[in-house]
Amino acid sequence: MDKIAVLGAGSWGTALSIVLADNGNKVHLWTHKQAQAEEINELHRNERYLDVDLPENIVGFSDLPKAITNVKAIVMVVPTKAIREVSQQLNSILDSRIPIIHASKGIEPGTLKRVSQMLGEELELYNAEDIVVLSGPSHAEEVALRHPTTVTVASLNKENAKVAQELFINEAFRVYTSTDVLGIELGGALKNIIAIGAGISDGLGYGDNAKAALMTRGLAEIARLGTKLGADPLSFLGLSGVGDLIVTCTSVHSRNWRAGNLLGKGHNLDEVLEEMGMVVEGVRTVKAAYQFAEEENVEMPITTGIYQVLFEHQKPKDVVEQLMSRSKREEMDDIAHLLYERYTN
Template sequence: MNKNVAVIGAGSMGIAMAVLLSKNGNNVKVWSPMSDEINMLKENREHLTRLPGVKIPDSVEFTTDIYIAAKNCDVVVLAVPSQTTRQNCKALSSIISKDTIVVTCSKGIEDDTCKLLSEIMHEELPHNNIAVLSGPSHAEEIARDVPTTVVAASEKNEVAQYLQDLFMTPNFRVYTNTDVIGVELGGALKNIIALCAGISDGLGYGDNTKAALMTRGITEISRLGVAMGGKADTFSGLTGVGDLIVTCTSMHSRNRRAGILIGQGKSVQQALEEVNMVVEGVATTKPAYELAKRLGVSMPITNEAYDVLYKGKDPRKAVGDLMTRDKKNEMQ
């Protein structure tokens, strides 16, 4: 398509998106506020800590100046920690034109407001078309051209189709969807369940336990999603079940890795320091817990995750409390 694309964020997903979009014939500029990171990328054409071994095309440009990155671009790709979405959109609001499409690859819920990232984007960039790119998509595999399928979601189908054309390659298949709430919530909430799956692994529990967590996890994700206006069918698709499977089972998953460490007895802070990357499930658990209370939605796994992460509850006790809840019909 030969579009001008700004990638905001130079972590693993930002670099994976830059590599993919550049190989697809687009003009790509990558922004990071960290001069050490930008200098390393310029000198090595490789992110030595986040995506070692992945060579970045020479055509990709790097800058610490967000104005240079985003000015006159057709599309902005947000690949930043979810809790920084608002501040980055504020910075972009005085730079990009109303014709620029803004798409987020981040997966989370804003802590203070319990708002979805798409809601934040609409608030801070009210004149721009907004979209979400989500699905079972580890950056480590996208960057190495491993076959991957995702969903581009926008309230306007033509915007989703535009992004489908922009991103799609023979090894990166993009579907469209207009259920932004469902697509975004599936991507955000599965991180909580993946964290719990990791805790289960760290405790030494087995495949039976993980299967139970994943199955009951998607049930409560769907409950909250539908209560917030998402479509039930979305949660059985790539951004629901699909993303849940990959995040609960892969060691690429930061959430699972952090959970394993917590299950092994390390504190939440120790686990985060050892993973040394953003673990979205920790930050997302609190607003998800608050939303469930506000909307009267039953989310027992999320409730126990909240108690473990924020109240210091012993993970084994949390599992025991889940297993000994009142008897129910499965479809209740």
């Protein structure tokens, strides 16, 4: 039985631990909270995050060195704001290179670094090219119940991507591979912005027409920025693009949708974050994407509008009116054009 360390015992880290445990691995699930580790070991539960019984081959740890002792691979599922800190702790423990897979979705404000880039900067034994990203339409609640789920693992190191695929793939959890790390990471991070917008739309009482438009035009924004940065536009039509966008914008399982829904109902950002009680990655990502759009001179009106709601205290309804009154333009000037330019030149 191989040992796999999963760093981060939130809902997503716990769900991925279940997948790994189902595949016959002994999972070392690390949390910085000792009481949480004890709950995992004594009750085989992680009640705050998932309402399921955990397999007995998932073992909780609050001691990081012990959690990664003799493991075959490390899966990083900590919030993006903790990536650098945990990586620095790993430097004093790791003495050999083992595959590192991350399943965190976000961009660091200020530096505009993706998670694989942060890991490559902080981990002394690794380059960003060695890191594997796991992303796709995958609510933790459904993965934990073994509902059919499909994701992508991406890395420039094809051997590491294959290792990740073999670790996770089973009858309920299908895994594809890709080498477009940039596109897969950006799709997974930026869709959280659009999910906040979808929640705002629902909170305002708008219907399916508004949400469909928001998702479609949001995908165009994601592809516009991603392609400008060098990603393959086809990635945004795949699992970590349109697939993740659909599931995150249309489900009450989505933290980002729930946060947006509260904003649409009139709550301010501080109230929303207090009510949620968990990390809402899209809030940080809005800051980063807004900065990206300005620096790269990429038009992202939906992202800009959500930034105004979150950080400039604009009323959601006023932002919607601004978006609806923008100047006239053709529709097929975004993804279709990007694909045409990419594959006909």
